[in-house]
Amino acid sequence: MDKFLHEHPVTPRTEGEKKAVVNRLKRIEGQVRGIQKMVDEDRYCVDILVQISAINAALKKVGFEVAERHVKHCVSDAVTSGQGNEAIEELMEVMKRFSK
């Protein structure tokens, strides 16, 4: 998957959409920094693992939102213009990676 069908979404993200995703990622960035602090303070391993699981869950959530928008715009657009299959195969490929 080194080459993708597009460089940008077919419908550009609005400023509001960008901000919503970036804010969630900023919160995740903060959580990752929080774990660094826990390691520095030599906190209990299980406590750290619970936090890592929480970040993974938060990232999955962001990912599913990105994927949903992708299907609603890019994939749907490809389908209506009769070029759905390539877009759908690209989608399934990335969902396989993502669900590991």
Place this chain on the structure above:
Amino acid sequence: MDKFLHEHPVTPRTEGEKKAVVNRLKRIEGQVRGIQKMVDEDRYCVDILVQISAINAALKKVGFEVAERHVKHCVSDAVTSGQGNEAIEELMEVMKRFSK
């Protein structure tokens, strides 16, 4: 899982161990910031999803290292002092969360 068996690992992490984990987390933090930039630049959804999958994989790797050290120290210590079961059940509980 709001209460854990310990506050700290039974064998404190060495400075070298802490540094190794923190460095990996700093790299992950950088990756999360990288995705924020991609969103800002309105990059293609599938490209973003591939990056999110990469972060998830990197976090899982750190998590498994934390878990391995936990079993080698905290759980093993509990086992040799005849109190393994509680530690093992706590371990399995967190691994269930972690493998979601």
Place this chain on the structure above:
Amino acid sequence: MDKFLHEHPVTPRTEGEKKAVVNRLKRIEGQVRGIQKMVDEDRYCVDILVQISAINAALKKVGFEVAERHVKHCVSDAVTSGQGNEAIEELMEVMKRFSK
């Protein structure tokens, strides 16, 4: 998710498609029986866990094929008839469950 948008795929599966999926499921059924035998023979836990992981991987593969066909037919059909959103939200919901 107790109620779904349809009872059947919008494009019925051909006999060939059904047979391909059923054959893979039969193989998975055989793998599950194989693990029962391993347990009966008191085989080593790690060996059993490797087999369970293999079945999970095989089931995921079948699932992704079912999902791909679903997007290529049912979801694409909904998109072209202007009712994509509901089908896409149903899809994302089931992919979330499936990726756990």
Place this chain on the structure above:
Amino acid sequence: MDKFLHEHPVTPRTEGEKKAVVNRLKRIEGQVRGIQKMVDEDRYCVDILVQISAINAALKKVGFEVAERHVKHCVSDAVTSGQGNEAIEELMEVMKRFSK
């Protein structure tokens, strides 16, 4: 992982333990057969995906029980006899596969 540390668990499974695991696997086998029937009846893709997700969850549950017993017996036994590391590394290796 073609070679494992043992052929059998260090503490043999009791008949009761075997029966409990086999019964759960029989139920899973039945669920896999159920999906074959759904495919034959050309049932809706999302309905099938929900059932596949349920089987994956059931298999994970059995796997975690096998893993817990493994840690309580085989790994603990290795730890008390001073040979924990090899057993723990084998455990982590299989948990990585299993959590995919």
